[in-house]
Amino acid sequence: MSTLDAVIIFLFFVALIGIGVWQQRRASKSLDNYFLGGHRIHWLALAMSGSVSTFDISGTMWMVTLIYLFGMKSVWNHWMWGFMMAAFFMSYMGKWVRRSRVMTGAEWMITRFGDNADGRAARYAYALMAVITLVGLTGYGFEGIGKFSAEYVQTGLDPEDNIRLCAFVVFGITTVYTLLGGLEAVVITNVLQTCILVVASIVIAAIAYVELTPEVLAALTPVDGDSFTNLWPKWKLDNVDALPTGYQGYHMFGLLVVAWVAKGFLLNLGGPGQMFDFQMFLSTRDPRDAAKVGAAWSAFLVVRWAMVMGIALLAIAAGLEIVDGSGSVDAEIVMPRVLATYLGPGVLGLVLAGLLAAFMSTFAATVNSGASYLVRDLWQPLFRPQADEKHLVRASYVATISIVTAGTLIGLYASSIRQVWDWIMMALGAAFIIPNVFRWYWWRFNGMGYAAGTLVGLAGAMPLLFMSLKGIEPPIYITFPALCGISLVASILGTFFSRPTDESTLIQFYRNVRPFGWWGPIRDRAGLTAEELQSPGESVWYAVLNVGLASLAIFGAYVAPMYLVGHWHWQALCWAAVSVTAIIVLKYTWYEHLPLPEDPSKVS
Numbered sequence: 001m002s003t004l005d006a007v008i009i010f011l012f013f014v015a016l017i018g019i020g021v022w023q024q025r026r027a028s029k030s031l032d033n034y035f036l037g038g039h040r041i042h043w044l045a046l047a048m049s050g051s052v053s054t055f056d057i058s059g060t061m062w063m064v065t066l067i068y069l070f071g072m073k074s075v076w077n078h079w080m081w082g083f084m085m086a087a088f089f090m091s092y093m094g095k096w097v098r099r100s101r102v103m104t105g106a107e108w109m110i111t112r113f114g115d116n117a118d119g120r121a122a123r124y125a126y127a128l129m130a131v132i133t134l135v136g137l138t139g140y141g142f143e144g145i146g147k148f149s150a151e152y153v154q155t156g157l158d159p160e161d162n163i164r165l166c167a168f169v170v171f172g173i174t175t176v177y178t179l180l181g182g183l184e185a186v187v188i189t190n191v192l193q194t195c196i197l198v199v200a201s202i203v204i205a206a207i208a209y210v211e212l213t214p215e216v217l218a219a220l221t222p223v224d225g226d227s228f229t230n231l232w233p234k235w236k237l238d239n240v241d242a243l244p245t246g247y248q249g250y251h252m253f254g255l256l257v258v259a260w261v262a263k264g265f266l267l268n269l270g271g272p273g274q275m276f277d278f279q280m281f282l283s284t285r286d287p288r289d290a291a292k293v294g295a296a297w298s299a300f301l302v303v304r305w306a307m308v309m310g311i312a313l314l315a316i317a318a319g320l321e322i323v324d325g326s327g328s329v330d331a332e333i334v335m336p337r338v339l340a341t342y343l344g345p346g347v348l349g350l351v352l353a354g355l356l357a358a359f360m361s362t363f364a365a366t367v368n369s370g371a372s373y374l375v376r377d378l379w380q381p382l383f384r385p386q387a388d389e390k391h392l393v394r395a396s397y398v399a400t401i402s403i404v405t406a407g408t409l410i411g412l413y414a415s416s417i418r419q420v421w422d423w424i425m426m427a428l429g430a431a432f433i434i435p436n437v438f439r440w441y442w443w444r445f446n447g448m449g450y451a452a453g454t455l456v457g458l459a460g461a462m463p464l465l466f467m468s469l470k471g472i473e474p475p476i477y478i479t480f481p482a483l484c485g486i487s488l489v490a491s492i493l494g495t496f497f498s499r500p501t502d503e504s505t506l507i508q509f510y511r512n513v514r515p516f517g518w519w520g521p522i523r524d525r526a527g528l529t530a531e532e533l534q535s536p537g538e539s540v541w542y543a544v545l546n547v548g549l550a551s552l553a554i555f556g557a558y559v560a561p562m563y564l565v566g567h568w569h570w571q572a573l574c575w576a577a578v579s580v581t582a583i584i585v586l587k588y589t590w591y592e593h594l595p596l597p598e599d600p601s602k603v604s
Contacts, residue, residue: 002345002346002348002349004345004346004349005345005346005348005352006349007349008346008349008350008352008353009349009352009353009356012353012356012357013173015192041283041284041285043284043285043289043290043292043293043296044292044296045191046280046283046284046289046293047280047292047293047294047295047296047297047299047300048296048300049191049194049280050277050280050293050297050365051194051296051297051298051299051300051301054301054362055197055300055301055304055362056141056144056359056362056363057141057144057145057148057355057356057359058140058141058143058144058145058148058359058362058417058421059144059362059421060304060307060308060335060355061144061147061148061332061333061334061335061336061417062144062332062417062418062421063078063304063308064308064311064312064315064334064335064338065331065332065334065417065418067308067309067312068312068315068316068331068334069243069244069247069250069331070237070250070253071227071228071229071230072228072229072230072231072559072562072563073230073231073232073233073234073253075231075558075559076233076257076260076261077256078260078264079257079260079261079263079264079265080259080260080263080264080425080426081264081267081425082263082264082267082268083264083554083558084264084268084550084551084554084555085267085268085272085277085297086294086295086297086298086550086554087268087546087547087548087550087551087553087554088268088269088271088294088547089272089277089281089290089291089293089294089295089297090291090292090294090295090297090546090550091294091543091546091547091550091590092516092543092546092547093268093271093272093294094281094284094287094290094291094293094294095287095288095290095291095595096271096440096513096514096515097271097272097278097281097282097290098281098282098284098286098287098289098290099512099513099514100282100512100513101512102282105126105130105272105278105373106123106124106126106127106130106373106376106377107123107376107377108278109122109123109126109439109447109450110123111505111508111509111512112439112447112501112505112509113446113447113450113501113505114447114501114502114505116447116502117447118446118447118448118498118499118501119447119501119505120381120447121447121448121450121451122447122448122450122451123377123381123447124377124378124382124451125450125451125454125455126377126432126454127373127374127377127378128378128454128455128458129428129431129432129454129458130369130370130373130377131370131373131374131378131403132428132458133424133428134366134367134369134370134373134403134407135370135403135406135407135410136407136410136420136423136424136428136465137362137366137407137424138363138366138367138370138403138404138407138408138410138411139406139407139408139410139411139414139420140410140411140414140417140420140421140424141359141362141363141366141407141411142167142171142407142408142410142411142412142414143167143411143414143416143417143419143420144359144417145166145167145170145171145359146163146164146166146167146411147163147330147332147333147336147417148335148336148355148359149163149166149167149169149170150162150163150166151333151336151337151340152336152340152352153166164412167408167411168408170356170359170360171363171404171408174359174360174363174364175367175400175401175404192357193354193357193360194300196350196353196354196357197303197304197354197355197357198300198303199350199354200307200350200351200353200354200355201303201304201306201307201354202303202306203343203347203350203351204307204310204311204339204343204351205303205306205307205309205310205561205565207310207314207342207343208309208310208311208313208314208565209310209564209565209567211314211317211342212313212314212317212565212566212567213567214567216317217313217317217566217567217568220313220316220317228566229563229566229568229571231559233253233254233257234253235252235253235254236251236252236253236254237250237251237253244330244331246415246416246418246419246473247331247418249475249476252475252477255475255477256476256477258477259426259476259477259480259481262480262481263425263426263429263430263433263480266433266434266436266437266484267429267433267436269437269440269441270433270436270439270440271436271440278369280293281293281294285598286595286597286598287595287598288594288595288596288597288598291594291595292594295550295590298554298557298558299557301558302557302558302561303561305558305559305561306561306562306564306565308335308562309561309562309565309566310565311334311335311338311339312334313565313566314338314341314342315334315337315338318338318341330416332416332417332418339351339352366403367400367403368400370399370400370403371399371400371403372396374395374399374402374403375392375395375396375399376392379395379399380392380395413469414469415471419468419469419473420468422468422473422476423461423464423465423468426476426479426480427461427464427465427479427480427483428458428461428465430457430461430479430480430483430484430487431454431457431458431460431461431483431487432453432454432457432458432487433484433487434453434457434484434487434488434491435449435450435453435454435457435487435491438450438453438491440515440517441515441516441517441518441519442517442518442519443506443510443518443519443520443521443522444495444500444518445491445495446494446495446498446499446500446501447501448494448495448497448498449491449492449493449494449495449496449498450491450494451494452490452491452493452494452495453487453488453490453491453494454487455490456486456487456490457483457484457486457487457490460482460483460486460487461483464479503522503525506522507522507525507526507527510522510523510526510528511526511527511528514528514538516538516539516540516543517540535593536589536593537593537594537595542589542590542593545589546586546589546590549582549585549586549589549590550582550586550590552578552579552582553578553579553582553583553586554579555575555578555579556575556576556578556579556580556582557576557579559571559575560572560573560575560576560579563575
């Protein structure tokens with residue numbers, strides 16, 4: 001890395017800290033300002049912040065690795081994190097969340113199950129799961145940023161210690177600006193980072209398009225030996241021995257696809273998970289803006305797919321060496337090696353600043369959200385119910401540092417990005433996915449059922465983390481359905497062996513949120529008009545239609561630039577046409593039926 005590149009990155013860090021200091025006074029006034037930005041943030045800024053918060057270095061390195069190893073069919077893997085979530089957010093889930101009018105996803109449990117023992121049990125279970133999930137994501141980020149940074153910064157230490165030192169430095173800088181500014185500082189910096197990332201992604205994709213000739217691309221095959229452009233998954237992969245350590249478990253690819261798709265579909269049905277996404281929708285001005293956030297969420301991620309395809313293709317075409325400092329084959333270092341090989345001074349600094357921005361935005365949103373759960377849903381209700389705003393903001397600082405510390409410990413023991421990510425998504429995710437679905441669509445489901453399903457699932461998931469860190473990893477297609485099964489049984493038993501939620505609580509929740517599903521007895525008593533219940537904007541059939549159309553639009557928008565970078569122009573044109581057609585139809589089936597804007601003076 002040249003001196004110019006280092007200067008660009010240094011100035012970028014200085015700018016971020018400056019924004020945090022600038023926002024500190026406003027953020028420290030109250031928890032609403034610190035965690036929700038006072039509901040004054042524009043929906044487009046929230047969408048940019050939400051999307052760039054999923055555009056992290058660890059995830060991008062992992063995406064490049066999958067394309068490098070498996071070609072286009074690697075997109076199936078991304079179902080595990082619910083990459084069609086924006087289709088559900090925009091169609092109905094975003095406005096449902098905003099109508100709840102709370103501060104955190106755990107506090108939402110009180111509006112759904114009541115402010116009694118049942119509701120508090122659900123709230124504490126949700127908050128505990130949220131904190132564990134966010135700590136895991138922080139550890140996942142530690143492993144990724146360490147590997148990435150160590151490719152450019154050589155300290156003379158052995159490779160493993162160099163990775164850890166780099167991760168500590170970046171974690172420290174990012175923690176400072178997260179502590180100071182709260183959510184609004186995170187959103188402001190994320191908007192800046194989105195702009196940088198878009199430019200960086202286009203630059204990398206353009207370099208790949210120019211460097212890769214059709215002749216070179218015609219000879220490409222992913223490591224597993226299948227056709228590179230084939231989207232359809234194979235049931236069983238060939239040439240498994242050629243895969244790096246940790247990826248041989250992908251040989252039963254068909255079974256994994258079933259598990260990944262099931263996980264993603266259930267995750268999206270359950271609404272925003274225990275991450276920063278719930279907070280983004282709660283921060284909007286009204287339900288109309290919440291739906292718009294969902295629609296724009298995926299738009300800013302389109303260039304990411306072009307970039308990761310370009311990086312993977314450049315690595316394969318160049319026969320790039322992917323041996324790490326210890327002499328082991330590591331496909332997760334493909335991305336930093338390609339950037340160092342193909343980008344010149346100045347350009348490399350800009351791209352690295354953009355990717356560091358991606359990491360920092362994800363880190364900040366994750367840690368800010370985790371701190372909100374610790375303070376608002378555990379510390380305040382359990383220990384300091386009468387605490388004033390200044391005390392709670394100070395407690396938020398302590399919570400932030402605690403989240404970072406715990407995540408760092410996980411990162412220190414992890415050996416790969418995949419190792420931590422698979423556990424978070426497919427083991428920990430399975431622990432709460434069934435209760436999260438039930439809570440929206442089934443009126444009889446109660447707080448004890450939620451707490452039982454979540455805590456039993458968590459009890460099954462935690463041993464898998466320690467096993468994974470020791471190198472023992474049972475197949476996902478076995479552990480995921482097993483964890484879902486025990487969580488399902490516990491949810492149902494907890495529900496029917498405890499009293500139903502108070503009817504007045506359910507009626508109030510239904511009037512505010514207006515969910516669809518198995519709400520018949522409550523719907524009949526809610527007193528809503530036929531127009532309110534049957535309008536296209538509230539119809540389950542319109543929601544299903546819009547989810548399908550939005551999924552086509554998102555998928556087409558993602559894969560079209562991937563094919564374009566690889567000079568597969570016909571496939572790119574076809575998928576772009578699918579995406580544009582779906583967007584045009586959505587204008588009439590979705591946009592024209594959005595909720596009306598609310599009076600700003602009544603927004604809370």
